[in-house]
Every structure is written in structure tokens, then in C-alpha cells.
Amino acid sequence: MEFLNTFINGLSVGGVYAMIALGYTMVYGIAKMLNFAHGDIIMVGAYMIVLFLPINPIVAIIAAIVLCALLGIFIEKIAYKPLRGASPLAVLITAIGVSYLLQSLAQAIAGPTTYHPNPLEKLFPKFMGEPTYGIIKIGAFQIKLSTLITLICVALVMIGLTLFVKKTKIGRAMVAVSEDKGAAQLMGINVNNIIMITFAIGSSLAALASVLTTFESASVETTMGSLPGIKAFTAAVIGGIGSIPGAMIGGIILGLVECFAQAFPRIAPYTVAIEFSLLIIVLLVKPTGILGKKRREKV
Amino acid sequence: MKLRKILALVLVMALCFGMVAVLSSCGGEKNYAENNEKIKIGISGPLTGGAAKYGIAVENSAKLAVKEINAAGGLNGIMFEVEMLDDKHDANNISTNYASLYEGGMQVSLGTVTTKPGLEFKGYAQADNVFFLTPSATGDDIPEYSNGYQMCFADSDQGTVSAGVFKDEFQGKKIGVFFKADDDYSVGIKNNFVKALGNALGEVKMASFTEATKSSFTQQVSELKDCDVIFMPIYTEPAALFMQQGKGIIKADAIYYGCDGLDGIDAEFDVSTITQGISYLSHFNSGATEGAAKTYIDAYVKEYGESAPLNQFGAAAYDCVYAIVDAMKYAIENNGAEITVTISASDLCNILTAVFNDKNFVFEGITGAPGENGKSTIKWTDAEGNATNGHVNKTPVSYTVKGVTVK
């Protein structure tokens, strides 16, 4: 029972990581850049929920997703697009600058107060209140509604993204751009538009992740995005960066490891070391991650 | 080869100069305060980053106290001012902040807002003999040297006193502890709590988190779900998250018991949505409705508005400024000390340490258990009149936010 509990907790933590990792992997696959500002978009999304929650929870969720998508496009146009064709390191440093900027602007605008918004409680006030508190019980088995929603959302998004990339014209174009920008352009694909769409999708996935973290009543503060961002990057790499199912697998594995490590008081303080050691081991065994593809290199 | 020769030559020259530098040493103490027009109080604390709300509350409150004191005529006409620099809760920034404050004419200090930078700060302050009274750096080692004092309770005191409360109040209950494993405040209190509690209440269940795992406590909640009383020596944001995620899983009649870090939990989180009780042992209640604490809260809100961070850090800083000014008054009246606006930090330190170690110096403030006049009595000497090496002597109060009142 204890084991099952920890397992479900792991799924719920991992689900959020997986959602962030999906956005990370999308942007990485197309733009070929480590978007360090991805975590901070989660933070912006969470503040949007704080801002719009008094109006209506659904409005808040939609506003968070739409505004984050617009923010993603804006950042891409202002900070990353001028550097297209420049050294990848320059883009990385710009992303770091954007991340600093978002954090400090958030503090300048929203102040240092921590918030705990929860749209789920507004959506289902009865079920989230006494006596059930949003917990679904089937016999001895129990799972939180937020966990269930997180897992369903992640699975849906993964399937949706897979279909989108495989079946739609834009999706195919994305694959083409990620394979070879120059060739894609020759085939009549508007590379700039595709990259813009990718950033919009990636950022709205980050916003969705922020919605899911607020379902788990996370503390909303200016630094909330940086660590989940790094963890999600780790998850994406474990699963094989660029691979959509890989991001989900990586996220869930990371969540499970985190929860099982915390279940033992003695090793709990070393959770971070264990998670990152897992990453190194996976990469040493399979250098491109679990589902990553090996590519041959030519001179 | 040419480069190497030049390098060697320069190296030798540099070493020679180095020797000269060491031998000649520093000539005499300089009084950086000689051009001051007001007595300068320096502080270093987090104004940006995750702990910003504590630093900002300290800055606001210290400035509020100084404004009130100056409006009331200052210290026999001597005015005060506050300068605060940002350390982001990182000890790496302390040398810069300290140098800038000290050379900018700081004569007395409130030290740092948090413990980790404070451990670095105290060394510099000792070297230059600068008096500091920290509002909220709770580490046991902060007042290690003779020039450092605390307005807050030290970690060991909080742990020990809490264990006493547990022994008195929670016999026969199952105890859990939820702490932050990479925070010295939390670990310090927890260790002393566990030590003082011993086996009095049977086995204590532990769950911890770190900075890197603070976004979800699902696992920790299920670890502690059978406990009747959960001791939480942590700050409000993780506590609020734990209580949220513990809804319906933690026993409905359980009690969350915390230390001064839990002050302000009801402002951050809607406590009416949980059934569990919340109590904490602290020196200030930011929801106070009477006494001197209420006067401070009203003045603070009037000055900085509703949205400014209000917590026990700020209240303690407010007390610190008043305590320092009171001590100066005391020194002038009773010890015949001469305090001018350009007094050097070192001279002022000697005057102030004498007062703070004096058993007759009693400060009336807003933190600690209020007496009949609504103010608490605060000393830095124990019942026998001996100096407590900088640790504060005041009565803690158990505040019950919700549920069964814990004494």
C-alpha cells in the first residue's frame, strides 16, 4: 500500500515534469536551443492565473495559455530571431538573459508576495471541499483529482502532439525544419513561421504546466520556474531530447525517482544527487537518452 | 623564452611588493563616519530573489522606525538614517555589502536578515568592532562575538522550548516533523527539538524537503498522514503548500505546530479551508489586534499599503532600531557616554555593548509576550543579571491561528 501510494505520488509529480519537458523538447527539436527561459514562462503563467482567477477559473486558465503563447512569440521575435544563424552559445546566453529579465520584471511588477491560487477549488468547490477534498477513493485505493487531471492532460497532449506532428501540414513542416532548415526553405516552407508556431506551442505547454502546478497548489513566486525548468530539461534528456514520447517517459521516471527517494528519511536529503546520477547513468548507457535516435556523423 | 623571463621578473617584483605590503601593514583605524550628517544604520538582506519579502519587510520597518524617531526629535537632536543593500540571501555578496556600508559611514548595524549571510557578516563586524543587532538571523552562532546581538530567538531556544510545549501538551500523541533539509534554520530547530524531546513521546516520524524539491509535497504528506501533531520549523510558503496538499489526507483533527517562521501563515493561505489546527511559537503575530504590535501594524500599513510584506522579520527590525536608540539614550543618561553624529563605529560599539550587557537595561518593544502596557520586556541578560552573550531574553508566545489553543 505504501508502495502504491508513493508510486501514485511519483506519477503526479512526474506528470508536471513531463508537461514542462514536452514544451522543452518541442522547442529544442525545432529551434535547436536550450531555452533556459522556458521555466520562467511557467512562472509568468502562474502569475496570470493569480491575476485572472478572481474573474473566473476558466478565463484564468485560457488567459494564462493564450498570454504565455503570445509571450513566447514575443520573446522569440525580440531575443532569439536576431541571433538565428549565430553561434548556439550566443542563443543560450540570450535565453539566460531572458530568464533573468522575466524573473526580475515579475518581482518589480508583482512584488515579493507568495500566492497560492488554486483554480481547481474554484472549478469544483463542492468536490474539493469537505469531506472529500478532491480525493477519489475506490476501496483502499485513492488518488487525487489533480493527479488524475495531470496524468490525463499529459497523455492527451502527448497523443495530440504526436498526431499533430505526424498528420498535419504544419506538423510535417516542423519535422522538415528540424531535420534541415535550408532544405525545408527550398521546399517552400516558411521557416520563420514554423519556428514562431513552435514557440507558441512550447510556451502554451509551459502555461498548461503552470495550470497543473496550481492544481497542486504550488507556491507562486518569482523563482518558482527555474528548478522545474532544469528538472524538465533533465527529464527531456533522459527520455531522449527531441522525442515527444521520450519527454513523457523521462518526466514520469524523474517524478517516481524523486518520490521514492523521499520516502526514505535517510536518503531524502540526497534526492537531487540521486536524480542527477540517474541522468548520468542513463546517458552513459544510452548516449542519446531512452528514446533518442542515434545519428551518424560525417566529416 | 622572453615572455617567461618577463613573467619571472614581474613575479619577483610582485612578491617584493607583497612583502612590503605585509610588513608595513595597515596604518591606524580610519573613522569613515566623520562626514556623516545622520547616524547611519546599515543592513544587508535579500531584496530580490526567493527571500525578498523578508528583506523588504525589514527595510520598510527599519525605515518606518527611523522616520518615527526622527519625527520625535531624534536622539537629543541627532537624526538617523538607514541604508540597506541586497545580498540575495547569499553569503558571497556579504564582503561587498559590508565594505560598501562600512566605508559609506555605517556606525551601527542590524546585521543581516538571514542566517547564512550572517555567519559571514559577523566576522567582518568583529574585525572592525561594529555593533550589530540582527532582527531575524536566528543561527546559534550569530552572536558568537561580543559585538553581535539577536532580537529573535536562536534556533536552539526555539527547538528546546517547542519540545517543552510538546511534552506538556501532546502526551500520548503521534508526533511528526516536517523540515527543510538544506536550510540551517529548519535543521537547527529540528535537531534541538529532537534532542530535547528525547523519547518522551515515543518515535518521531520525519519528512523533509529541499530547495530543489519544494514544488510538491505529495510524498511528504503521505509520510506524515498518521501523525496527530506535526512540528514544522519552516517558513510560510512551504507550510502553506503542505497544508493545501494535506487536505483530506492528514488527520482532520491534527495540529500543525511551528516556530516564528510560520508567522503570517493566515495572510498567505486561507486557513478556513482546512480542519487541522495551526499554532506557532513566536515573538510576534502579524495578525495582532491589540497592544503595541497593533500600533506598529497600523503605522506600517498606512506607510506602505496593504500589499507590502508584513511579517515578524519586519517587526523585529522595528524593535531593533528602537532598541539601539534606547540603548544610546540609556548610555547618555546613565553611563555619561558622549554620542555625536560622527562617532566612529568602534566607539559606538563599545558604548552599546556596555548597555546591552547591563542588567538594568530593559527595552520595551513589540515582539515577545506583551505586558500590561501592551509592550513586551526585552533584555540581553538572564534572570541572574548575567549577560547572555547576545542571545535575547524575552518571553515567547504561542499563537493559535486556528483550532485548539496551545499554551
Place this chain on the structure above:
Amino acid sequence: MTFVKRYLSLAIIGTFTVIMAIMGFVGLPFSTVELLEKIAIAIILAVSLNMVVGFLGELSLGHAGFMCVGAYVGGKVAVLLSQSLGGTHIVTVILALVLGGSVAAGCGFIVGLPALRLRGDYLAIVTLAFGEIVKNIFENVQFFGGQTGLRSPQFIGKNRFIVFIIGFVLVLLTLFVIQNVVRSKHGRAITAIRDNEIAAKSMGINVTKYKLMGFVISAVFAGLAGALYSFTQSNIQAQTFDYNYSIEILVIVVLGGMTINGSIISAVLITFLNIFLQKNLGGSFAIAKDIIYAVVLILLVIYRNAPALKSFREKYNFQALWRKIFKRKHNPAKVKDDAARWDVVPTKIEMNEVLSTDVVIDKTGDNSADVGERGGNK
């Protein structure tokens, strides 16, 4: 321009010497001494990270991890020895530096091993992971002080010259060793691996050896910087060495254009900018310093790297200004003999992965991605 470049390190040495002289005779205020210490640490860290990023061409996000090892090991050694020898004894200092540096070197070797198998962003995340693991372990081991941090020997206070002299000597040592390695045949081998690993291998270069060498040299000096840092602090705390610190060093290196001289200049400027902002924007303006830093960072990178600004850059830059003032003629042939010019090849970051749904997409253009992507470099 060549003249300036070649003798930049000497110019720095000269400046240091002058400062030392002033210090000896007048006595500098502590704030200046402290600033110089920070600059010295930043220079050592930047130049040593440049070994991996600029010359070996691998992205490292864990440089602060090596520094952390050096700081804890060096600090602990100094603590143990200072009980019997005294904190400022020359043996204490040398042993602390040597042990801090060597344990960091060991870690550099360990991190170098995955580098043989991984590349690009995968290696970057491994180095980041290494930094976080080291930090996590040190903050939990009681031998090193656990949560409250390691109390290091008290060099602090008025007697800070010693630390400054050590810092000065270490900066010289770092420049001397790294410049010489880079200009030797080993350095040429290392840059050959950066430019094309397979080609280098086929030329008979021992890739394993040189990759490890790059990582170890880089780690040694980061460890020395850490030991030096431990002398400046009375309390070493693991949280200081998080990935944000590694990123700060990387920012210095990248803004310096991934050359040794550039790293030195940008280490000095960025450290100075940071400390200047921290000192002058306290109180309610504290948040403004973060915003200013971020905006300056973004604008600088875009100015330096944006392809669209290339002509603008060529027209308005320091070199052009220099030529204008001194009426010098631009002669590109003249700079060719300097090994540091090899830096013009940007660091390789392998972008091996394409977006995949793990369903086999038509195999068209399977291998072209590599060439296409990296083609931009050539």
C-alpha cells in the same frame, strides 16, 4: 592591435603590481581589496572555463562544481592545518591550494569520461548534473560542516594582503599554464578536436587523452579558484555554487568571445559591473540592478552575434576606434601567427536530434541534418 593583444596579460600584471605597490605604501580601503579579490577569482574561473568551452569546444555548465570541490577541500585542509601551523602559514596555504586543486582535478577527470561518449547538449546537462550532485553532497556531509557550512580559517579582517598576494600569484599561474598549453602542440591538438573530432582522429590525434586533458586542466584551476575563495570567506556554503554561478562564469567567457584575453577583460568588466550595481542600487532600487544586468546581457549578446548587425559591428567597434585614433592601417595578415586567433571558430554544439514522435519518419535526409546544421560553422 596585435601589440595590445599580445601584451594584455603583461598589462594586467603591471596593473596588479602597481596596485600592490599602492597597497603596500598607502593601504587600500577594504572595498577595493575585496573587489580585486573577486576580480582575481573571476579571471581564474573564466580563463579555466575557456579551456573547455573555447578551446575544447564543449559546453560546460558545471564549472562552479569544481570550484565547490576546491573550496571545501582546500578550506577543510586549511582548517585542519591552521590548528597546528596557524592560518596564514605558508605551508597551510600551499597544501590547501594543492589539495583543493588536485581533488578538483580528479573530479575533472571523472567528468571528462562521459565527455568521451557524449557531446553537445548531452554533455552540457551532464556537467550541470555534476555541479548539482557535488553541491548536494557537500551540504549534507557533516565532516564538511553540513547545513551551517564549513568554517574556514580566518584570513578575514585587516590582514587581507596575504589573500590578495595568493590571488595575484594564482592569476599569473593560470595565465602562464593555460597560455602555454594552448600554444603548444597539445593546444593545437585540442583545437583540432574542437573543429572536427573525426578528422582529428584520422590525423592520429589521441582524442581520449586530449579531451581528458582539457577537462582536467580546466578543473584544476577552478579548484584553485575555489581554494582561494575559501580563504576570502569565513564560512563556505554549498548553495553559493549552484548552476547559476556556473552560468555566470559561462556568460563571462561567451561575452569575452571565448579567447583568453577576452575572458580576462570580460571577467574584470562584468565583476565590476555587478559589484557597482550591487553597491549603488540598494534599498527600493535593488530590483532595478537585476533588470539592468539582464537587459545589458541580452543587448550585448545580440550586438556581438546577430548576423544582421555584422556590417554595423565592423564599422563601430573598439578596433575601429583604435585604428581611427592612432591612424593605423588594418592588416589582417599580421595577426595570423597568434594561436589565440583560432577562437574565431565558434564552439561546436552538436544538434543531433530532430523532433521525433518515435515513429519512423521517412528516412529522407537522414544524415543531412548534421551537415546542414554544422554547415553554419564553416
